[in-house]
Amino acid sequence: MTDKVITKKTLDLLRQLLLTWYQEQGRILPWRQTRDPYAIWISEIMLQQTQVKTVIPYYERWLEKFPTGDYLANSDLQIVLKVWEGLGYYARARNLHKTAQIIYHEYDGIFPQNLDQVVKLPGIGRTTAGGILSAAFNQPVSILDGNVKRVLSRLIALPIPPQKAIQSLWQLSNDLLDPHNPRDFNQGLMDLGATVCLKSKPKCLLCPWRIHCQAYHQGLQNNLPMRETSNPIPHKKIGVAVIYNEAGNILIDRRPEQGLLGGLWEFPGGKIEQDETVEDCIKREILEEIGIEIEVGDHLMSLDHAYTHFKVTLFVHICRYLSGEPTPIECEEIRWVTLDEIDSFPFPKANTKIIEKLKKEFNNP
Template sequence: MPHQPWAISPLQQALLRWYQHQGRDLPWRHSRDAYAIWVSEIMLQQTQVQTVIPYYQRWLEHFPTISSLAAADQDQVLKQWQGLGYYARARNLHHAARIVEADHGGKFPEQFEQVIALPGIGRTTAGGILSAAFNQPWPILDGNVKRVLARLLALDRPPKQAEAYLWQWSEQLLPHGQARDFNQALMDLGATRCTPRQPLCHDCPWQAHCRAYAENKHHQIPIKMKTNPIPHKYIGVAVIWNDAGQLLIDRRPAAGLLGGLWEFPGGKIEPGETVQDCIVREVTEELGIAVDVGEHLIDIDHAYSHFKVTLQVYHCRHRQGEPQPLGCDAVRWVSLEELDQYAFPKANEQIIAALRSQAHPIDLPPTDLPV
């Protein structure tokens, strides 16, 4: 165990007292259903609580049980997730539900080894589910907890370089028989008091025990890792119309970024290439068709976790060829009204909004379509 600079019991008692009076009232805390808690834990990965709450409530209305989620197809699942981002979480949740249905009779397992073996569940998520649903004594170490412990211990290096040490502390701090409340309290402390910027030390139950506060280092800790500049990609995107006034969309391969979502076709603009040339090339490579590139629709800036993109979107007219899923999973001609039936990435939602605000004349003869 790590060196213990102060008694553990006062820390435990102070945090649990604070949580009893100051803990957040969150919908999943009213449940002991492991499935509902599992859904909340997955949604809360890399997403703020207030964003998650309406998605969580709609999700459970649509998929109230593991069995109902397992029976759904991927398009239904991604449509319910649309807007939350990090779509691998939804695909893993769906895949894991099917495993639980097949291997555990639709009942969420209670053994740590079985839980952590499910897709999309790591050590922190497994500990969070098992402690919240069953009060099992498993520690957690999400971003909030790392920050709290780094300040408590005045950690002299980035938390990523001391994870084994922080896991030891998270485990040692767990009070016997109170893992459920203690883990929730730790997360609340990081989310509402020990915040990344301007921590509210005056209202923190651990102020008297916090080494970073005592050493006046609470604004410098946690120490940040050095990061490389974020790359910026420029993407040519085609809104392709056919003679019937329909739009062509394709579905991204299941593996990888935004897997399983529908989008307007396009790709990265190569050095020395115009956006129009990029669109013609990408549409040929991905779909095996020829298009005429017409007028500009919209430019969209969007940031992902490790890079930024600018989408340069143009109207196009389908000229020849039958669309084939050469670089994607599926292709489909749809009307503007039918787009709501499909799950799109956030940036593509802005394209759809632009199309609708433009009141594009899709019901006119092809000669009146943009060319």
């Protein structure tokens, strides 16, 4: 498909135009100042679902805390999750830890340079592997992340959603890749998507590929890439309990290791069933999850949070422990903690808002 659309001569030109543009306009980013595959791998994983400006302070803090892969491999997962706290998509942090241990045990602590080996590591797909191998070792391995799919779809005015043309887009990314300077080419392609060929209102007048871009010539740059028709996002309502005991400590639980927000701490609760009140839901969930009786008291706050595939609204109530031995029936672990101790545990973002509210209400009456 790409052979028909772009000739070899044009591919050469596009390559050259991008490399020249990158030399002049490329972003100066901390992970571009190193060839250390460990540091580059960390940046690639952080950038998977997060914007550059959010990633930079996390990246710098991470390297201070875990300066090498060996150090990360031998660190406690709870500390790893705490350092990741706030970045979201916590499976990324768990996979970093797991992968560091694999590299430590199976590769003598040396990051593998073979693509087949790299894509087998937890959390590293083909495009992340391309990003790491090209940036760290200047290997000619192409990339195809969300930004690159958009740029290439516009370049050839792809008439179908990119998800339906993945093979062709990989082929195009391969064909374009500069075999002599894959590092700068891939970085340039990422920068083009991030700073010029933007999702909305692409800055075509600043684009080095404008003359060859079919979307631009057809005036379709704002309409491409084509979208998949998507189903409405489900919305779950969750009852959440901040349970105090007589000593004034609060009960928190650690989520199962596998699955959404795995290994993080939270205030217990669960989904409100149809025709169930928030209070009844909280009582039922706490009995099912932890095996204790509670009294559901005042409403503390409600808050909305969006994940990739669904939205939640949390209805949070202050509760009083009544009876029963707290047991981790549907979680990994349970603790009673003070409001000061709570900061040392990694929590998902929505829960940190509850903590802020508790501190405001109860530390400064």
